Amino acid sequence: MSAEITLFVNPAAGRGRGAHAAQPAAAALRAAGFHVRTVVGTDAADALARLRTAVRGGTGAVVAVGGDGVVSLALQALAGTLVPLGVVAVGTGNDFARSLGLPVCEPALAGRLAAEALKESRFREIDLGRAAGTWFGTVLCSGFDSRVNDRGNRMRLPAGRFKYDLAMLAELAAFRPFPYRITLDGGHALETEATLVAVGNGPSYGGGMRICADAAPDDGLFDVVVVGDCSRTTLLTVFPRVYRGTHLGHPAVTVHRAARVTLESPGLTAWADGEPVAPLPVTAECVPGAVRVLA
Template identity: 75%
Template sequence: MTSEITLFVNPAAGRGRGARAAQPAAAALRDAGYAVRTVVGNDADDALVRARTAVEGGTGALIAVGGDGMASLALQAVAGTDVPLGVVAVGTGNDFARATGLPVRDPAEAGRVIAEALKAGHGTSVDLGRVGPAGGSEDSGGSGGDGRWFGSVLASGFDSRVNDRGNRLKWPTGRFRYDLAILVELAALRPIPYRITLDDGEPQEIEATLVAVGNGPSYGGGMRICTDARMDDGLFDITVVGECSRTTLLRVFPRVYKGTHLSHPAVTVHRARKVTLEADGLTGYADGEPVGPLPLTAESVPGVARVLTPGPR
């Protein structure tokens, strides 16, 4: 493995923490003897092109510095290759880093963990989801050649409508924008007719508030919507929140942070290698990023990426 590694930086992550975090992370890696090259794109598309160029050029590792969006972008470059992924998590959510046992909002420690993993040659092979328009080619696992990799959760329903509305609002700013979006969507809450197909089974027609497809357990900064999802079993945990009132949703919602919502009678969980979600007027969000309108098909792909994680202590 080459001693040159690539820092993949989102300077805007965490209100500027991304740019600040790159320096202590790079210092820890250089202290460990690695040559560090930094890649910053003009936008997401340009950044991904640069990251893929680094991977194809044989970089020793791709280190994403930022939040879940940056980690997800890095996954698009390393999935299916021999190049390991490191994550310096300094964003708002950091769900992927938490799920893989990496330090959060401690860039110097994250840099040390990554350096130790590289020197020891260890890391964790993880499954990823691949999602794309339903009816894609068999060669791409049913999710189409232009499918997107995701590490945490594919969201649809109430939560994706909140994201849609929050992204449209120009005021207020920051998290308050999404708080307002939640209130507006609660006022408009209604059951969504879904058509769900698990693996090669028959389609099921249900009414649901949301459906979340978990490669990992959490999204939105620690909401454990798919509590028991594992990244090494080749299966999704698919959490279905059925039809419920505003009062019930507000009562159950706080339980998501501890993962105790799964015992509520409105919640069911399925496990499957592949799932197709169909519903009118819904956008799917993978790792917090918009994928496109339903219908979408997602498939779990085992061990397709290697993450540089802490070794045994």
């Protein structure tokens, strides 16, 4: 393994925590004897291009410093390679790190653990999802939650997470179930009215919302959670239970397991790892052992 490690940093993650977190992470790697090269792009496309150049150049590992957004970019460069990924999770969501039991908002500890894993060649091979040419590590969603994301991204004010709270209220006011056609592993298509459909490679999204609570990132299958046709009142009752994962026992919720899922519904966009992927229809495929993670 090359002694040069690439520190892939989103300095704006976690309202500026990314810039500060890079320092103890780099210090831990240098103390373990590694040479650290930092990659920071002017925007997402530039950052990904720089990271891909580092991977092609033979970097020994990539340590992503930030939230799920910077991890998602790293996955686009690392999927299908033998270059391992370390995570220093300091964003607002950090669902990828949570799903693997990695430290959250503890950059010095996360840096030390990544350095130790590198020294000991300790990796965990995990699955990734792929949809419309995009790799994802946590959850691909569509329906009510993706409409909230769509609306929130169109809003210029207010800033921060509050705009998504307002977007949720606006979507609740206009709430209606969506007609879905769901095809699992190329079999018979399920046609149903649903509030949302989540395709989970990992258990959570949105900063700890355990929408696919039983999903495991190394079993070769997605957990496909369908929240059926329900009223606003039922949705408001069920939604808080998502943080504990207890919503899976509600009569309006069904869970399927599949390696390949096609979602069709007019006017909806699929989001994965907190980023827009493509308008539906979208096919997601679970790719076993697609990336190595330092753990």
